[in-house]
Amino acid sequence: MRKNNTLYLFLIVAITTCVIGCKKMDDTYRQFVENGETVYVARADSIKAHSGENRIELSWLLLSDPKVRSYKVYWDSRSDSLEGNVQKTDEVDTIRVMVNNLDEGVHYFEVYMFGEGGTKSVQTEVIGHSYGDIYKNSLLPRIVRNAEWAPGSSITLELTNASEDAVRTEFEYLDRTTGELTTQFVSSDTEIDTLPNVKAVENEAKIKYRTVFLPDSTAIDTFYSEYSTMTLVKTGLEVDKSGFSILPLDNDAWESHYSNRSPDLMWDGSTTSRPYATVKADMPSSFAIDLGKTVDLTKFRWNDYSGGNNYAYFYNRGTPIHFEVWGSNDPTEDGDWSKWTKLGTYEIKRPSGLPRGEDLTQEDIDRGIEGHEFTFDESQDNNYRYIRFKVIDVWQGSDPYYVWIGELTFWAFP
Incomplete structure (x- = not known):
């Protein structure tokens, strides 16, 4: 008899537990019951939060529920919300919702889907992050x-x-x-x-x-x-002058006017040694130099002779006024100009602006000692081994005369 009482007690407890459990489940899904039938609205599936600048985009999937008509999004403990309509197709649809004007930081979102008659889905949650000035300033x-x-x-x-x-x-x-x-x-x-x-x-x-x-x-x-x-x-690097030599072309005035004014004085590293002087020739007068290797030229400097504080060569005699610089990598011995490319036209200007014969100002002397620097045009190819100077006129005039050069210096990339 005691055994039967124990069995009855167990059955009563089991039934009671089942009833209570079913009541809780019924309470949860009571909202889906209409006219005795259970109506389910599909929830937001595979929801994601995409971070942005003071905004977050939410995206989720609508699978196969044709009853879905709208959605509502809550965020930040339901302090704000937005809603919108959807139209289900026969495919898997993606819903994208932009939540704007958010403070920088983490935000918690709740999403509900709604069907006809106000039926709604179970809740879907997602966490997103918006970024703003704090992030940008970092x-x-x-x-x-x-x-x-x-x-x-x-x-x-x-x-x-x-x-x-x-x-x-x-x-x-x-x-x-x-x-x-x-x-x-x-x-x-x-x-x-x-x-x-x-x-x-x-x-x-x-x-x-x-x-x-x-x-x-x-x-x-x-x-x-x-x-x-x-x-x-x-600026590049100064081109090593040890490989320089004169390039003797048939139609150039490259030979020296004086025996002690040889071309190598143009690259002996000194502006106070004797200057190079070409032979007298009609203007324009030209001479060419072999740099010893092909380089990407950036600029060059022309110095006059200034030995023994002798500044008589500055803006005088055979110092050029206007001249051109040409480049070539395959010159011919006859000096054919079609084998050469003009790299630029230049002018040596006297800082004081005074004409030849007037006394030099201190500004003239300072610039003469420093030399005159000229750059090559960056928009062109300046990779050459052979450089040719065509002097249009000198301070002595445009009549046949020789050209004086104290020192030539080039800068280039290897």
Whole structure:
């Protein structure tokens, strides 16, 4: 008898537990019951939160429930909400909802789907992150460890390792061929790169750069650091003069007027030794130099003789006023000008502006000692071994005369 009582007690407890459990389940799904039938509305499936700048985009899937008509999104403990309509197709549909004007930080979202008659789905939750001024103010451009000029008017860059949220770094500069602003992207995993065809203005190139960031893998907005600017002076290296020699061309006036005024005095490294003097010739008068190797020329300097504080050669006698510089890599012995390319036209100006014969000012003397520097046009090819000077006139006049040169110095990339 005691055994039967125990069995009855167990059955009573089991039935009671089942009734209570079913009542709780009924309470949960009571909202889906209409006219005695259970009506289910599909919930937001595979929901994702995509971070942005003071905004977050929510996306989810609508699978196969044709009863779905609308949605409602709550966020931040239901302090705000938005809603919208949907139209289900026969395919798997993707719903995208942009939540704007969010404070920077983490946000909690609840999404409900609704059908006809106000029936709704169970809740779907997702957490997202919006970014704003705090994040943007923390962004710094990727560090350029080293930047230097390279052949072909290019600039070689060496960068530090990029941070995990960096996508690329953008470099802006003037293109020497088009003269227009161009942008080159350097990816975050690239540490050494080259900016091609950089235009230098007065031997300087200004490079602006900034780094682009994605704060996380879900981000829909990119963020930018402030621009930084670096200035690179283009001088190149002084070309070694030990390989220089005169290039004797048939129609040049390259021979020396005086026996002690030989061409090698143009590259003996001194402006106080005797100057080189060509033979007297009709203007224009020309002479050519073999640099000993092909180089990418950037600039050159013309110095007059200034030995023993003797400045009588400055802006006088055979010092050129107007002249041209030509380059070639395959000259012919007859001096055919069709084998040469003009690299530039130049003028030696007296700083004081006074005519020949007037006493030199201190400014004239200082510039004469310093020499006159000239640059080669960055928009052209300046890779040459042979350089030819065509002197149009000298300070003595345009009648037959000789040309005086104290020292010639070239700068170039190897």
